């Protein structure tokens with residue numbers, strides 16, 4: 001069924017929005033740290049480090065250990081982390097409630113779908129395929145696609161370009177201040193789904209609306225126009 005309604009496309013953040021990926025990121029980070037003789041972090045601590053991409057995850061972990069990294073060392077640690085994370089990226093990761101249903105509903109309504117994440121494209125694709133979401137997506141933009149990561153608007157604008165849609169036809173759905181910042185900078189409407197990876201309360205992130213869960217998204221569309 002085709003729709004004339006707004007939005008023509010819904011773009012989703014990945015970590016903390018469509019998938020609860022923190023347990024695998026936590027396990028892979030601790031394994032990486034252990035290989036360098038460093039102590040582990042709790043799941044809660046690692047959850048608070050997610051959302052700005054892998055290089056930032058590594059920087060934040062080392063900052064938590066009281067250590068700063070030069071860029072070359074950080075990049076080496078990033079490479080080791082990805083070698084550990086990529087083969088295990090769906091071992092403990094789960095889909096959030098409503099993710100399958102709402103994406104299929106939006107697709108049936110004739111809307112384009114996409115994922116725009118700071119996570120590297122390779123792991124993003126593997127996770128989406130594992131949960132049967134990849135084939136629903138018209139566009140998938142990972143953090144290594146070229147433009148600067150969220151909160152810069154470039155990844156979102158690249159997705160709009162690939163969909164041949166102006167930002168005003170698009171809605172972005174995320175969980176963190178980086179998502180709201182990127183959407184606002186790109187003049188894209190943004191909804192935050194509560195319960196993701198943010199230390200700031202969802203209501204205080206400055207989104208156009210807050211959804212209590214993914215299933216609540218469609219009923220918010222009318223108020224966002």
Ligand SMILES: O=C(O)COP(=O)(O)O
Nearest residue numbers: 015051052053117118119
């Ligand atoms: O921090 C990451 O690697 C990705 O986070 P995002 O999917 O929330 O953009």
Ligand SMILES: [Mg+2]
Nearest residue numbers: 013015016175
């Ligand atoms: Mg996120």
